[in-house]
Amino acid sequence: MVSLTFHGGVNEIGGNKILLEDGDTRIWFDFGKSFTMGEDYYTSWLQPRRSNGLKDYFEFSLLPRLPGLYAEDKLTHTELKHEEPSYDGVFISHAHADHVTHIQFIDPEIPIYTGAGTKLFMEAMEKTSSYANYGNHDYRNFRTGDKIRLDSLEIEPIHVDHSIPAAYGYIIHTPEGCVVYTGDLRAHGPRHEMTQEFLEAAEYKEPIAMITEGTRMARRGKRRHLSxxxxxxxxxxxxxxxxxxxxxxxxxxxxxxxxxxxxxxxxxxxxxxxxxxxxxxxxxxxxxxxxxxxxxxxxxxxxxxxxxxxxxxxxxxxxxxxxxxxxxxxxxxxxxxxxxxxxxxxxxxxxxxxxxxxxxxxxxxxxxxxxxxxxxxxxxxxxxxxxxxxxxxxxxxxxxLHASGHLSRKELAEAIETVNPSKLFPVHTENPEMFGELHKNSTPPVLGKQYTLT
Ligand SMILES: [Zn+2]
Structure with a gap:
């Protein structure tokens, strides 16, 4: 039984944390920080206390309370007991904070998969900023063309064009069919052919589900966008x-x-x-x-x-x-x-x-x-x-003067039409319900709810 659970990126732009499970094989796509993270409670310099690990996040349910996921030292002050890791990997789409930051809490035994360029960005951030600290991990680098096999799953990262180098989308081969995750992407950037290659590869696989970003899905474009x-x-x-x-x-x-x-x-x-x-x-x-x-x-x-x-x-x-x-x-x-x-x-x-x-x-x-x-x-x-x-x-x-890192509403419609998945799950958007206009089987995800793909 293949399923998806969305623990972040739900009804908001950023904070993607997507769990894909097939029996005992469980992998994450992104583990980012929400841009609006707990802004009802934390703002400006009032932030979760760094020395308190996950305690200040759990207080307001800002991260999921899941056993077998987090590092022992990050759980010290919480009621969640540390357990042997029960997840097989975290796949990062790109090095933006809303996709990667909260891997700092992940158990160091769970491998973190990133593009080689993404790792380089993360290292530079850690070196030059006192705020960036992703923790010690078992990092595994990939490049486009690599396929990573984890039990019943095969994960295929493919480059996309976004407002940071080394951004990837994923095609996940499961026993039930392929699942596509876009990460963040755009079609009007200097490397737009990379996005096109990803979407075409996804189309070819006739996916059972597509998890798409929807940053710019809005009734009216509030902002001026250029190429x-x-x-x-x-x-x-x-x-x-x-x-x-x-x-x-x-x-x-x-x-x-x-x-x-x-x-x-x-x-x-x-x-x-x-x-x-x-x-x-x-x-x-x-x-x-x-x-x-x-x-x-x-x-x-x-x-x-x-x-x-x-x-x-x-x-x-x-x-x-x-x-x-x-x-x-x-x-x-x-x-x-x-x-x-x-x-x-x-x-x-x-x-x-x-x-x-x-x-x-x-x-x-x-x-x-x-x-x-x-x-x-x-x-x-x-x-x-x-x-x-x-x-x-x-x-x-x-x-x-600005050019966006994301697909416009029209480009989203075209991308979804190209990939033509059986089911659609919009994330990284404030308007997931609007995707019903673009796809007959679109489900605005509910935070923490498990969706079966069979
Ligand atoms: Zn991004």
């Missing part, structure tokens, strides 16, 4: 304008979106400017150059990319002020003075948490600031208000 090449054209236009009036260009984007980074890098080159990134991005890029297909600049080798260091204790950019992993890039340093002296030479990444650097940089009034992320969800988004206050204070001109 990546439209974003590129927009950025180039802003740079050209800034050239004529001698201004620095500032931008912010999701730090793991390497397609967007490439877009800014290409724009910078086209306008004979240097791309300025923070030390975390520099470290990530330096790791990612191993993968030549990504075609990204390397701050240790390419003169087209520079690194902004925040001034620390010594006030002199002394090596000792920085973490070891940050020090390598000091030769490519750019300071606020450099930006002040040659505004036309740079296009500078400035994230929300870097805004205070503007006090040192003091850009010319009218310098463009490109917000290259999805617009905020709520109208009363506090961070957005604060960001706009900073931009107004320094008289920066706001532009919004």
């Amino acid at each position: 990546e090449s439209q974003v590129l054209n927009g950025v180039v236009k802003i740079c050209q304008e800034a050239d004529t009036n001698g201004k620095t260009v500032f931008y912010t984007h999701s730090p793991r979106d390497m397609d967007r980074l490439r877009t800014f890098s290409i724009s910078a080159e086209g306008c004979h400017r240097k791309l300025v990134v923070n030390t975390r991005t520099a470290y990530l890029l330096n790791r990612l150059v191993e993968d030549q297909r990504l075609n990204l600049p390397d701050p240790l080798r390419d003169d087209t990319i520079k690194v902004y260091y925040k001034k620390k204790k010594s006030g002199t950019y002394s090596e000792k002020d920085y973490y070891k992993w940050e020090r390598d890039f000091l030769e490519a340093i750019v300071t606020p003075e450099d930006l002040k002296n040659s505004p036309k030479e740079y296009i500078v990444n400035l994230s929300f948490y870097d805004l205070a650097e503007l006090i040192d940089i003091r850009p010319d009034a009218g310098s463009p600031f490109i917000y290259s992320m999805s617009e905020p969800f709520g109208e009363d988004d506090l961070e957005e208000k604060v960001m706009h206050n900073w931009l107004t204070h320094f008289s920066l001109r706001y532009h919004q």
Whole structure:
């Protein structure tokens, strides 16, 4: 008997935790953190206490209370007793927090399967952020073309295009037929042919069930969406304008979106400017150059990319002020003075948490600031208000240019029609009931309910 149980990603965008069982074989697809995780109880700096393991999560049922799943030390303060692992693996679709973060609680004896590139992203995150800690695990890497056999199941990961490299969808061969899991994917990105290959492979298997993401399934698209090449054209236009009036260009984007980074890098080159990134991005890029297909600049080798260091204790950019992993890039340093002296030479990444650097940089009034992320969800988004206050204070001109990482409603309809599964389970969406318009046998999953596929 093959079944699916959805322990996350239900009625919300993110937090995917999908259990597939066939008799004693039990595997998970993603084990992510919900974006809205317990926001009725936890917000801003009020968060589950790190030293308390799962206790603060169980209090509000933010993670399923299942025996044989979690690491012994994470259960210490809870009523759930540690048991020998009764799960055979966790398959991660990609390295976004809402798909991977909560593997930190998983028993280290349960293997974690990831794409090779996904593992690299996770390692870079752990190195450069004090918040990322996925725990010690029995990691097993795969690439497209690999098939992983676990008892009665065979799991086939296939690359898809998403707003982070090394994203995968899955085809799971079961004794009852194939189950397809999309992970997150898009059809309009620079690698759209990968998504197409996945959907075609899925179609060929005549699946009994498809678990699809539905981020952009909504009555009205609330946000403006462009393709990546439209974003590129927009950025180039802003740079050209800034050239004529001698201004620095500032931008912010999701730090793991390497397609967007490439877009800014290409724009910078086209306008004979240097791309300025923070030390975390520099470290990530330096790791990612191993993968030549990504075609990204390397701050240790390419003169087209520079690194902004925040001034620390010594006030002199002394090596000792920085973490070891940050020090390598000091030769490519750019300071606020450099930006002040040659505004036309740079296009500078400035994230929300870097805004205070503007006090040192003091850009010319009218310098463009490109917000290259999805617009905020709520109208009363506090961070957005604060960001706009900073931009107004320094008289920066706001532009919004973004291409989504997800299928549009129309593309979702086409993908489902192509794959043509017997049953459909929408996850990672706020509107699962709307999928009834796209498929005659669509089931909006109920959290924790088991669905038999026979
Ligand atoms: Zn994602």
